[in-house]
Amino acid sequence: xxxxxxxxxxxxxxxxxxxxxxxxxxxxxxxxxxxxxxxxxxxxxxxxxxxxxxxxxxxxxxxxxxxxxxxxxxxxxxxxxxxxxxxxxxxxxxxxxxxxxxxxxxxxxxxxxxxxxxxxxxxxxxxxxxxxxxxxxxxxxxxxxxxxxxxxxxxxxxxxxxxxxxxxxxxxxxxxxxxxxxxxxxxxxxxxxxxxxxxxxxxxxxxxxxxxxxxxxxxxxxxxxxxxxxxxxxxxxxxxxxxxxxxxxxxxxxxxxxxxxxxxxxxxxxxxxxxxxxxxxxxxxxxxxxxxxxxxxxxxxxxxxxxxxxxxxxxxxxxxxxxxxxxxxxxxxxxxxxxxxxxxxxxxxxxxxxxxxxxxxxxxxxxxxxxxxxxxxxxxxxxxxxxxxxxxxxxxxxxxxxxxxxxxxxxxxxxxxxxxxxxxxxxxxxxxxxxxxxxxxxxxxxxxxxxxxxxxxxxxxxxxxxxx
Amino acid sequence: xxxxxxxxxxxxxxxxxxxxxxxxxxxxxxxxxxxxxxxxxxxxxxxxxxxxxxxxxxxxxxxxxxxxxxxxxxxxxxxxxxxxxxxxxxxxxxxxxxxxxxxxxxxxxxxxxxxxxxxxxxxxxxxxxxxxxxxxxxxxxxxxxxxxxxxxxxxxxxxxxxxxxxxxxxxxxxxxxxxxxxxxxxxxxxxxxxxxxxxxxxxxxxxxxxxxxxxxxxxxxxxxxxxxxxxxxxxxxxxxxxxxxxxxxxxxxxxxxxxxxxxxxxxxxxxxxxxxxxxxxxxxxxxxxxxxxxxxxxxxxxxxxxxxxxxxxxxxxxxxxxxxxxxxxxxxxxxxxxxxxxxxxxxxxxxxxxxxxxxxxxxxxxxxxxxxxxxxxxxxxxxxxxxxxxxxxxxxxxxxxxxxxxxxxxxxxxxxxxxxxxxxxxxxxxxxxxxxxxxxxxxxxxxxxxxxx
Numbered sequence: 049x050x051x052x053x054x055x056x057x058x059x060x061x062x063x064x065x066x067x068x069x070x071x072x073x074x075x076x077x078x079x080x081x082x083x084x085x086x087x088x089x090x091x092x093x094x095x096x097x098x099x100x101x102x103x104x105x106x107x108x109x110x111x112x113x114x115x116x117x118x119x120x121x122x123x124x125x126x127x128x129x130x131x132x133x134x135x136x137x138x139x140x141x142x143x144x145x146x147x148x149x150x151x152x153x154x155x156x157x158x159x160x161x162x163x164x165x166x167x168x169x170x171x172x173x174x175x176x177x178x179x180x181x182x183x184x185x186x187x188x189x190x191x192x193x194x195x196x197x198x199x200x201x202x203x204x205x206x207x208x209x210x211x212x213x214x215x216x217x218x219x220x221x222x223x224x225x226x227x228x229x230x231x232x233x234x235x236x237x238x239x240x241x242x243x244x245x246x247x248x249x250x251x252x253x254x255x256x257x258x259x260x261x262x263x264x265x266x267x268x269x270x271x272x273x274x275x276x277x278x279x280x281x282x283x284x285x286x287x288x289x290x291x292x293x294x295x296x297x298x299x300x301x302x303x304x305x306x307x308x309x310x311x312x313x314x315x316x317x318x319x320x321x322x323x324x325x326x327x328x329x330x331x332x333x334x335x336x337x338x339x340x341x342x343x344x345x346x347x348x349x350x351x352x353x354x355x356x357x358x359x360x361x362x363x364x365x366x367x368x369x370x371x372x373x374x375x376x377x378x379x380x381x382x383x384x385x386x387x388x389x390x391x392x393x394x395x396x397x398x399x400x401x402x403x404x405x406x407x408x409x410x411x412x413x414x415x416x417x418x419x420x421x422x423x424x425x426x427x428x429x430x431x432x433x434x435x436x437x438x439x440x441x442x443x444x445x446x447x448x449x450x451x452x453x454x455x456x457x458x459x460x461x462x463x464x465x466x467x468x469x470x471x472x473x474x475x476x477x478x479x480x481x482x483x484x485x486x487x488x489x490x491x492x493x494x495x496x497x498x499x500x501x502x503x504x505x506x507x508x509x510x511x512x513x514x515x516x
Numbered sequence: 517x518x519x520x521x522x523x524x525x526x527x528x529x530x531x532x533x534x535x536x537x538x539x540x541x542x543x544x545x546x547x548x549x550x551x552x553x554x555x556x557x558x559x560x561x562x563x564x565x566x567x568x569x570x571x572x573x574x575x576x577x578x579x580x581x582x583x584x585x586x587x588x589x590x591x592x593x594x595x596x597x598x599x600x601x602x603x604x605x606x607x608x609x610x611x612x613x614x615x616x617x618x619x620x621x622x623x624x625x626x627x628x629x630x631x632x633x634x635x636x637x638x639x640x641x642x643x644x645x646x647x648x649x650x651x652x653x654x655x656x657x658x659x660x661x662x663x664x665x666x667x668x669x670x671x672x673x674x675x676x677x678x679x680x681x682x683x684x685x686x687x688x689x690x691x692x693x694x695x696x697x698x699x700x701x702x703x704x705x706x707x708x709x710x711x712x713x714x715x716x717x718x719x720x721x722x723x724x725x726x727x728x729x730x731x732x733x734x735x736x737x738x739x740x741x742x743x744x745x746x747x748x749x750x751x752x753x754x755x756x757x758x759x760x761x762x763x764x765x766x767x768x769x770x771x772x773x774x775x776x777x778x779x780x781x782x783x784x785x786x787x788x789x790x791x792x793x794x795x796x797x798x799x800x801x802x803x804x805x806x807x808x809x810x811x812x813x814x815x816x817x818x819x820x821x822x823x824x825x826x827x828x829x830x831x832x833x834x835x836x837x838x839x840x841x842x843x844x845x846x847x848x849x850x851x852x853x854x855x856x857x858x859x860x861x862x863x864x865x866x867x868x869x870x871x872x873x874x875x876x877x878x879x880x881x882x883x884x885x886x887x888x889x890x891x892x893x894x895x896x897x898x899x900x901x902x903x904x905x906x907x908x909x910x911x912x913x914x915x916x917x918x919x920x921x922x923x924x925x926x927x928x929x930x931x932x933x934x935x936x937x938x939x940x941x942x943x944x945x946x947x948x949x950x951x952x953x954x955x956x957x958x959x960x961x962x963x964x965x966x967x968x969x
Contacts, residue, residue, distance in 0.1 A: 082854065087774045093606050094854030095598065097584040100566065115564035117585045118518070134549070134561040137637040171605055179607065192775040229776050229898050236778065236899045279927055279964030280743050310554035311697060312661050312706065374556075389548075391562050430890040432907045434661070434697055434706040435738075437923045439891035439905035461894055463905040463925040463964070493552075493664070512740070514925025514964040516895050516903020 049077040052101050052119060053206045059103055060208050062128045068105035070147050072209040072347055075101050076388050081166065083174055083198040085182035092197075093175060095167075100388040104347075105131040106146045110138040111370070113391035148373040153213025154350040158343040160220040162248025166200040169249045174198055177252070178224070181261045185228060188262075190269035192236070193229035196261065198252075199486045203498075205346070211369075213348025219341050221246055221486040221498065226261045230268035237458050239268040239425035239444065244486045246341060267424065270456055271444040277457040279514045282419045283448075284462075285411045285507050288481040289423025290442060292501025294462070295330060296399050296490065297429035297438040298469050300501075303332075303356045303364075304382070304394040305371030307433045314436035314466050318362050324470030326360040329402040334381060338482035339398030339500025344381065346392045351381030356399075357470070368394050386495035393493055398484070401503030404476030411475050411507040418448040419513060421460065428488070436466040441516065463512040477505035518567065520545075523589055524675045524682050527571065527596055532677070534600040536573040538615045540676035541592070542811065542850065543569045548668040549635045553644045555661045555697075561637070568853055572615065573599045577608040583853030613838040619679045619813030622846070626802035629715035632667050632688040640665050647694045647725055654729040655698070657736070661706070662695040674813035683813045688714050689804060694725055698732040705920075707732040707888060707908050712804050712949050731887050735908045738920035740965040747883040747939070748926070748961040749876060752946035755956045756864075757892045758902060760949075762930045763794070764861045765897035767821055767829075769836035778900050778931065779827055787827045787931060789938035791869065794822040796831060798846050798862035805863040805950035809846070812857050816846040825935075833859040861950065868954040869941030876940050876957050878915035883957065885910050889926070900931045924965040933958040 052075040063071040077099035084092035100117040105128075112135025114127050178198045185194035200222040207215050223244030230237055241264050245251035286294060299315075307313035315323070324330075334342035334351030342351045347369050355363050367375065368383030371394055383392035412420070422443045429440025442460035446453045482502030489498045524541055531539035547565045551558060569592050570583040582599040584591055631639065644663050651658040668689040675682035695708040709724040750758060771777040779787060788794075798816025800806050809815050812834055820828055832840070833848035836859050848857035877883055884906075892904035909921040928937070934956070942955040 080854070089609055089611065090607050091609075092855055093580050093602055094582050095602075096582065096852075096854035098853065099585055099587060102564075110558065111560035113560060113562035113564075115562070115566070117566045117568075118587050130563050134563050134637060138558050138561060138641065171602065175606060195774075231775075238776075238896065238898045279925060279962050281964070281966070306554075310556070310661050311659075312695065314704070389564060389566055391560060427894055429894070430905075432706065432890055434695070434704065435907050435922060437890065437905060437907050439894070439925070441891070441894040441903070459896060459901050459903070461891065461903040461905070461925055461927075463891075463923055465923055512923070512925055512964050514903055514905075515927040515962070516901050 049075065049099055049204055055119060055124065056206060056208050059124055059127060060210065062124055063103060063105050063131065064210055066128055066132055068107045068132060069145055070106040070210045072104040072207065073101065074346055074388060075206040077204045078387060079202045081200045083178045085178050086195050087193055088183050088186050090175065098387055102388040103127055103131045104391055105135055107132055107135045109144055110135045111146060115388045146373060147369040148379065151211045151369050151379060153209050153211040153348045154344045155212065155214045157216040158341060159218045160246055160341065162220055164249040166222055166249040181257055185261055185265050188265045190230040190232060190272060191228055191265050192231045195227040197225045197487065199223055201486050207346065207348040209348045215344040215348050217344060219246065220248060222249065222251060223486045224257055225487045226264050228265045228268040230272040232272040235272045237268055237272040239264050239271060241424050242485050242487050244484050267444055271458040274444065274456040274458045276459050276515045277419065277513060281510050282513045283415050283509055284418055284511045285420045285448065285505060287422050288479050288503060288505050290421055290426055291503035291506055292400055293423065293426055293429050293440045295401055295503060296396065296501045297431045297440050298464060298466050299330060300396045300399040301431045302433035302466050303366055305365045305367040305375055306394045308365050309371050309374045312434040314433060315362060321362055322360050323362045323467060324357050324360045325473045327404055327476045328357055328360050328470050328473050330357040331355050331402065332366055332397055332399045334397045336398045336482050336500065338502065340484040340498040342397040345383045346385045347383040349379050349381045351397055354380040366394055366396060368392060384497045386497055390495050393495065395492065395497050396490065396499050398482055398500035400482050400501055403478045403480040403504040406475050406477045408477045408479055408505045411477055411505055412448055412451050415448045415451055420446040420448050420453055421462065438466060439463045459515045461514045461516045463514060469508065472509040473506050474509055475507035479504045518586065518589055520673050523592055524673060527592055528675060528677055530593055530596050531573055531600060534597065536575055536600050538574040538677055540572040540615050541569065543673045545671045546668055548666065549640065550666040551640055551644050553648060553663040555659050558641065558644060569595060570850065570853060571595045571599045572856065573603050574612060575603045577610065577612040578603045578606050579609050579612050580606055581854055581856045611839050615676045615678060616812050616814050616834045616844065617678045619674065619676065619683050619809065620815045621683060621808040622799045622815040622817060624799045624806055624808050626717055627687045627714050627806060629688045629690065631716055632690045633669050635667060640667065643721060646721055650722065650725040651696050651729050654726050655733050657698045657700045657733055658696050658729040660694050661697045664693045666691040676813065679813065683809050685808050687807060690716055690719065692719065694728055696728040696732045698736050700736055703736045705732050705736045705738060713802050713947065714804060715802050717802050718947060731908055734910060735920040735922065738922035740923045741911055741919065741921050741963065742966045743964050745960050746963050747880050747957065747959050749873065749883055749885040749955055749957045751885065751887050751955045752953050753948040754886050754889055756948035756951035756953050757889065758930065759864060759951065761893045761895040762897050762900055762902060767831050769830040769832045769840060769859045772830050773836060773839055776898050782827050785827060786825045788822055788825045788934045790825040791938065791941060792822060792825055792934060793820065793867040795865040796821050796847065796861055797865055800863045800865065803863040803950060803952065810848040811850040812848040814844045814846045814848060816862060819845055831859045831861060833857050864951045866953040868943050868945050870943050871940055873942045873944060873955050876942060877912050880939065880957060881914055883912050884921060885912060900929045902928050902930055924963050927962040933961065
């Protein structure tokens with residue numbers, strides 16, 4: 049990657065010399081180690097490397113982006129030419145600057161601290177860990193299939209821009225995921241979960257993976273013996289693992305500046321309006337503990353804490369330098385790209401609800417018949433921010449009867465409306481939890497980026513609950 | 517530029533020198549141009565080239581795959597060294613037999629479109645501008661809020677120590693998405709249509725935009741309906757998404773072998789209605805999943821997976837075929853860099869029925885016609901349980917639209933819905949990514965909507 053860093057400033061200067069009003073050069077190298085045991089057999093043991101360079105140019109009122117994996121001094125003119133040529137082909141002819149005037153690029157660096165470099169740990173040790181967990185799972189009662197995965201990613205970026213950005217970021221994320229499929233009679237059910245740390249192999253060494261995997265196996269087997277919930281509308285307590293998924297789908301995407309600008313968000317034109325109960329405050333924070341570190345965005349802008357909802361009122365959107373200009377707002381450091389084959393779009397970083405003051409047990413009081421929705425095994429979600437309709441999967445959950453947690457139910461999904469769901473939050477607990485994943489992330493326009501999400505336990509007056 | 521043929525030769529030789537029993541090299545060069553527009557106009561354009569390589573080596577029964585983005589010839593040679601060193605230390609795979617020994621070609625048509633290949637920016641921008649211009653002309657309440665055109669040229673080479681020469685092909689891809697928004701009296705709705713195929717042959721911009729506008733407008737005042745059980749027509753793109761989430765994983769041989777498929781031990785038994793025939797065709801003309809060979813070089817082919825409701829075969833790559841003492845069905849797909857191939861669908865074709873959607877809606881009397889859902893991929897392939905949330909639907913009674921619907925959760929099990937609860941397949945079919953399918957009408961779908969159940 050070093051030779052690409054050397055070339056980055058040369059490419060930036062070349063782009064500006066050749067007529068770009070503004071330009072951003074992003075150099076990236078991602079290394080991903082993956083070890084997978086599937087039903088006792090090693091299926092993947094690989095270290096893959098993705099690297100290259102991307103150039104964004106702002107010229108003549110339009111945006112051009114070019115990228116290449118094969119880059120050397122001789123190919124600089126070609127990369128610059130491609131970006132400028134495609135931008136000029138749009139022939140907008142405007143001299144208006146596309147990024148906001150007051151944009152101030154960040155200068156600095158961030159590096160994940162670690163004690164043990166995961167790539168220094170010998171392969172046999174890692175293979176043995178995953179093998180043991182997977183093979184032990186296959187011996188458990190009721191488990192008919194088990195898929196166990198170790199993942200470690202080092203994501204290095206170097207970004208320079210015409211607005212003086214010069215940032216270097218290196219994030220190390222490491223973790224383990226496990227999927228158990230259980231059978232009871234004719235009923236087959238699955239539960240998957242993962243645990244990710246930002247740091248080195250010391251986290252793998254310290255964590256009790258045996259208990260983690262066993263809990264998933266047990267839950268899968270219990271779920272295969274549980275009944276399904278009757279579809280309908282329920283009063284619900286949402287746990288602090290699931291609440292982040294709810295917020296990400298129900299509110300995060302609709303608050304993204306590009307959706308707002310292109311009139312594809314129901315939150316457009318609602319700044320200053322009440323969109324949630326007064327107990328709800330939501331932020332997007334690049335550096336919260338437990339989340340995925342985003343100290344600077346991929347346009348080289350510092351990512352600060354952004355308030356989206358304050359005491360129930362919509363107070364902000366997430367913006368890149370481009371959407372900020374279009375919406376007349378300030379950049380919030382939310383321009384992100386999956387890798388060099390994509391230009392940046394507006395993305396969440398770590399989107400979560402601030403804790404309230406209720407104790408978790410107080411949330412169940414007074415619920416005559418409801419559901420306790422759990423995050424373990426949830427599996428993800430999706431939203432159409434223009435319609436305001438969202439959905440997400442839920443792990444095995446529990447019926448609530450007269451304030452008490454009752455029987456387990458399996459195969460749950462939730463559907464809802466962005467403008468209604470957070471207005472129905474009537475209690476917020478004090479147990480904030482934020483987490484991330486090295487195995488997945490958020491998908492938008494064909495790009496996947498690592499994100500974090502979270503919040504405390506919350507109580508919702510009504511949610512549409514279905515099965516899957 | 518890198519001379520790929522020379523690199524292949526050097527790679528295979530290097531692996532042999534290092535002591536690999538077998539070696540396979542998979543190289544992909546992908547050039548693309550993409551244009552993104554909103555209702556305000558074209559927002560950006562990107563162009564680039566990326567070359568990736570995967571190396572699979574075995575030493576006895578120890579196997580590994582390593583992958584990287586290629587910036588120089590040395591990257592691939594380093595990859596081989598890394599692969600061999602890792603293969604020495606990983607545990608044996610008792611199921612490993614061999615890399616494919618039958619690499620070759622199937623004749624394919626409509627895999628390359630010269631108009632797509634030249635990356636004519638003027639042509640692409642004119643498509644985008646037309647997609648932005650048309651919606652208000654079809655209906656004044658409509659606008660195109662997002663238009664994306666993505667074109668690519670993919671060149672692929674695969675070689676292993678059993679093949680005399682590498683196999684290679686070139687393929688183009690053209691993808692188009694238009695999201696239309698409709699607004700009236702404070703109500704808003706949106707609906708998108710997409711096209712994704714190697715050529716422009718079946719691309720009908722005006723028809724797609726018109727369709728998107730009509731559905732966005734027709735579902736403007738959508739709201740949830742009451743919780744209950746309904747007859748439902750899943751329109752082709754929704755049916756395709758359901759098959760992708762639930763049926764495709766269930767017929768993958770690896771999932772069957774790993775006890776993650778409800779279709780395990782169901783070969784030659786009736787698993788769906790006798791009205792349903794499902795074909796996997798890796799060489800179908802102008803379908804995005806087509807190629808002369810699969811991702812490990814085995815010739816693709818057309819096979820009937822479910823014939824009149826009876827399960828005839830699973831989808832195999834070489835590894836899973838050896839386990840079941842079968843031949844590969846040419847269904848190896850590489851899910852990502854450094855991952856071994858897995859068996860999965862190439863293109864899925866469902867043989868259509870004889871009635872039009874209009875007649876089905878009239879005949880069934882009470883029916884919810886679902887045009888779009890989100891979250892259908894959250895469904896559970898290990899047991900066939902469907903779960904999705906409706907974003908665009910219309911409730912019909914006696915053939916008349918009664919109420920547009922959104923925000924309800926639909927549930928059911930596809931092996932019941934497409935069997936005892938199956939009603940009809942439409943005669944109209946649509947291309948939905950790598951699927952060519954009709955609409956399907958089923959009974960007894962559980963819907964969670966307005967009131968408690």
